[in-house]
Every structure is written in structure tokens, then in C-alpha cells.
Amino acid sequence: MRAYFDPASPLCLPSSACLDAAARVIGAARAHGVPVVHTRVAYGPDGVDGGVFVRKVPALRQLFDGGGKLGELMPEVAPTAAELVLVKQYASAFFGTSLASTLLAQGIDTVVLVGVSTSGCIRATAVDAIQHGFIPLVVREAVGDRASEPHEANLFDLQAKYAEVVSESAAISYLKEDR
Template sequence: MSPVPDSSDDGFGGALLPGARPAVLVIDLMRAYFDPASPLCLPSADCLPSAGRVIAAARDHRVPVLHTRVAYGPGGVDGGLFVRKVTALRQLFSGGGAMGELMPQVSPAENELVLVKQYASAFFGTSLASTLRAERIDTVVLIGVSTSGCVRATAVDAIQHGFVPLVVSEAVADRAPGPHEASLYDLQAKYAEVISEARAVAYLSEER
């Protein structure tokens, strides 16, 4: 199944043009998604090298990079119904320990913000929108996990907040091919531009 609709003739899949002031948002690339001991572990870590290259391009051209991670207070007191529905998140109670660490391939630089969130969208309950607006950001390049969960939720909230979302297809991943491909298809149809790593790197490398 192709992740991108063939046309916009049916009223979906119109084009969003990337803006002049992008930021890269690295979503939840935590050990919990790559350690076999974790119930959240993905079947492959193939998205990490791609994500690393996107981050490197951003840093090389002074494009802001922001990171998110998930962590909860003792007993998941701030996790609400979400941690009841997704019981695998219990390993991130009390800060998450080692499972809450960001992967070394995409670790934040000293000057890069790390937002801690409790729910799927990076915008929900965080300062992300106000931070982006303060920096006059108009476009967010999304990389991370999972495609059908936090990436999708963040892309939907991005467009609702007035930011152009660009989802880098090689730099996102999910627990199975089905939800990954279906989410990319639907994101392209309604909420975002799904782009290749090469296109993302070229965009981030433009003179500004």
C-alpha cells in the first residue's frame, strides 16, 4: 500500500507549502521504543539513522531542534486515563529511569529544548506552541515515534495551531507496517506533507 494518495481529485491531499522558518521536532526517540526489554519496543530501529541525518542538517544550518520525551510522576498521577489504556506506559512512572532516556544517536545538544509530555501530542499540556511562536517558526519537521500515535497526534495539532507539518517518512516508525503506512496515507491526505529524508535535508539546508 502506498503511503501517499495519488491525487487531490477527491478533495483530499492538497499541498501545504513549507515556510521560511522551520524547526525540527524530535518526538519521543526514547530507549523504551528500542530496548527489547520494553513492551513498547519497535520491530526495527531503522528510523534512528534517518532521524540523525535530519537533525544534523538542521544543526548545520542553524535550524532549531526541539525534543520530546514521555515521563510521569509517581504512580502515573499525571497520566490520567491514557496510562490506564496503554499499560506499557507504566514503565515511565517516576520519570521513567533508563527507559525514559533519549537515544544516543539523536541526543539533544546542550542548547536544545527537551519538552516532557504525558499524552500523545507534543502540543498537549506543554509550552511547545508558545515556544515556536516566540521564535516565529512557521513549519515543523516531524521525526520520531510512533507514526500512528504521537507523530500523528502532533501533526494534527500542528496544523490546528497554524504550523505546516512535514512528516519525514524514513525517520518515523511504528509497531507494525499496517498502522505506519495507513497513518502516513491519512496524514498526507488531511493533515501534513509526508516527505522523504532527502527532501527534508534539502529544505533544511536552504539559505535563510
């Protein structure tokens, strides 16, 4: 979402390199007929559906209350008309959404994760993915965080316990495989 790449946002990342890598991974998925699901955060008026999370991180309510420009998906990774966009209020793409049932109905057993932030949404989604019985692949170059320390620490921990952390080239090769 734009909030992670706009210099005026408190969530802005120091680099947009992960955005370019994410675009390449998504492009490979599309080229090989692999379903792509997008997520974005949006809250109702005054963050009413954000619970304790928006109290803990007030910037969320400020940035995503009712949508707005900072809640838009970046053009580099924008969904096509045929791709599902799930709206979420918490870190995990699984929590409070139809993601698990959507993937199961399509016979999908592996999720390839790209996006931000490594220590927040990516980690939470990977943990929930494995807890739902999916194999999570986190694409190292296609995820990012506001600082290198939490980014690297979370990649280390994800690899150790919850996911396979793979290179962009390995992810693209995986997406090209016949299914």
C-alpha cells in the same frame, strides 16, 4: 526514547532504521542553524499525571513512571546542551506543553517531525501542529511504528489530511534552504 528500541520493552519497534534517519535529519537541522526541540514522556509517581491515557495503555506507567532508563532519549538523537527538551504526558508534543508558544516566539511556521510512533505521537503532533497553524512535515524514513500496517496507514492519512509526508532527502534539502 529507549523504550521504542529496547527488545525487552513492549513498545519496541521491529527496526531501528527510523532512528538513523532521524539522526541524519537532526544533524542537518543543527548544521544549518534550524532549532531542534526534543520531547520525552515522564510521569509522576504511579502515573498520577497520566490521566486516562495511562489507564488505557498501562505500559506507559510501567515504562515512564518517574523517568528511568527506558525514558531516556537515544544517544543517536540526544539533545545538545542548547536544545530544548519538553516533557509530555500525552501523545502530542503540543498538548500540555509550551511548544506552540516557543515556536511562535521564534517566528517558526513549519515543523519537521521525526520519531516514534507514527500512529501515536507523530500523528497526534502533526494534527495539533496544523490546528495551531504550523505546517507539519513528516519525514517518512525518520518515523516508525511497531507494525508496518499502522505505520503505512497513518502516513497515508497524514498526507491526505494533516501534513506533508516527505522523504528524508527532501527534508534535508528543506533544512538547508536560506531562511
